[in-house]
Amino acid sequence: MEDIEDLLIGSRSTTPPGFRSPLPAAVGVGVGSKRNKLSSSPSPAIPGTQSDSEYMAGQLSAFGYSLSDNPDQADLWLINTCTVKSPSQSAMDTIITKGKSLNKPLVVAGCVPQGSRNLKELEGISIVGVQQIDRVVEIVEETLKGHEVRLLTRKKLPALDLPKVRKNKFVEILPINVGCLGACTYCKTKHARGHLGSYTIDILVGRVKSVISDGVKEIWLSSEDTGAYGRDIGVNLPTLLNALVAELPADASTMLRIGMTNPPYILEHLKEIAEILRHPCVYSFLHVPVQSGSDTILSAMNREYTVDEFRTVVETLTKLVPEMHIATDIICGFPGETDEDFMQTVNLVKEYKFPQVHISQFYPRPGTPAARMKKVPSNVVKRRSRELTNVFESFTPYSGMEGKVERIWITDIASDGIHLVGHTKGYIQVLILAPDHMLGASAMVKITSVGRWSVFGEVIETIDRVSGNKVLNKLLPDRDLPSLCGISAKAGGFSEEPESCACGSDVCCGIDKSDNSRGTAVPQNQSKKSFIGWMLRKREHLHKKVESELASGSVKKHDGRMKWDFVDNILLSGISISILTIIALVAALTFRVFWSK
Structure with missing residues (x-):
């Protein structure tokens, strides 16, 4: 099953091989019955939801289910969703329609059903809320029996030691809190995920110790707003980070990456955060959304900070932290945005030349205050989005690194x-x-x-x-x-x-x-090893591509057999030359021994 968030990010043709968004992401998971398979695929950047998917997949695997590469063969589809952006819900609708046409039992999880449980598209479908993922096996079992199950009531935070299947065995996505303290006029995340709920420091330290012993090499702290961590339990983010860093191996074999934070709360701890970002075991990277370069628009968004306060965050961290990189988010065409407001955003991006900017067009989320505001014409929104994208892509943030x-x-x-x-x-x-x-x-x-x-x-x-x-x-x-x-x-x-x-x-x-x-x-020896590794991976990659095309019917076998690609021919030629060389050496040795007698 295609990950519903893959439709939002990463489709740009200029995206490089292996490019990875700096944020955790939502994952769409299709599920099969015991001793059969579940299907899943990688994804980009929505806080919290990818970790949810890994936990749900882990519990199902522990109960006898397994992942499948082919959703058509699965007995049930489990779809994890996000309500941050509309395309996620649109993609969910498409997947649900396809699943129903194939008579697949469906379970929908995540923010969309939690925040919009009465959607017509969800009628007759089992749904599981964001704080009920520890009961996913129960929901799948009942759905396979033909029952419709709905578990949306919020309760205590799900345990972090649930079985888990990581998308990448070297990367642990660790949620430190759920929900948020903000009230942005365009967002439904708080409606779906609720008020702030933080895990205790002891629980998070215990989880870090556990995953390091599992061989994890990167720990991504996940949250709707890491800066707000602990305000509900009487602690703060620097206290947590210092406790986590103390558990990391001294040789920096496992790295910590701090998740997205909005400006208001990190402003209180800038110097402490800078100290932690300089630590050898912490990536000097932070995702701080600005959303607009205009104070007028930030006020309409109810973002609770000014452009100057965002500048303070960026300039303080870049001054105090060597090699500091900051990513940000921009919403183009928010209701009421004038040409002057937009140019202030463009100038802000030009000023700091952020190496990563996530640019999105405003979409009204039903039930939010922004949905009732007067909209900017769609052609203007699209034009502004293209213009800002062109400005961003004109930067060359890594020039001068050659030879370092x-x-x-x-x-x-x-x-x-x-x-x-x-x-x-x-x-x-x-x-x-x-x-x-x-x-x-x-x-x-x-x-x-x-x-x-x-x-x-x-x-x-x-x-x-x-x-x-x-x-x-x-x-x-x-x-x-x-x-x-x-x-x-x-x-x-x-x-x-x-x-x-x-x-x-x-x-x-x-x-x-x-x-x-x-x-x-x-x-x-590296060039030799690299070449051999490259050849083998290239061969495997090409074969997987051909097998995928054959399975989809876009490519057919010729004369009842597979065509050999150029890597196969090179490998075969190398093997043939080696065999002939050995035969020649044996023959020469035999001839020499014979005549020496």
């Missing part, structure tokens, strides 16, 4: 099936040619070229465990070592100014020299 040496954390395979995907401390995406066994590892890479959306790198050295600085000094004699390490922990927190590693020469940079089998230098 960066540490990256490798957690994914690119969508082209060839490159591996890693991220720098500033969460810049780096695509590398490397063998699959490097997934989950960290490495020093040299940036070889840059693109609009990502950069390309060449592996210099793998990093597995803690080691001294001698290897780095040998590899990088002209680089300032502390700048590679980040800023180290001190008893009272983290210093505001860069300084050398308090851990001496071992912990911060973490290149292994003690285990020759895992931490050895690879420059002389």
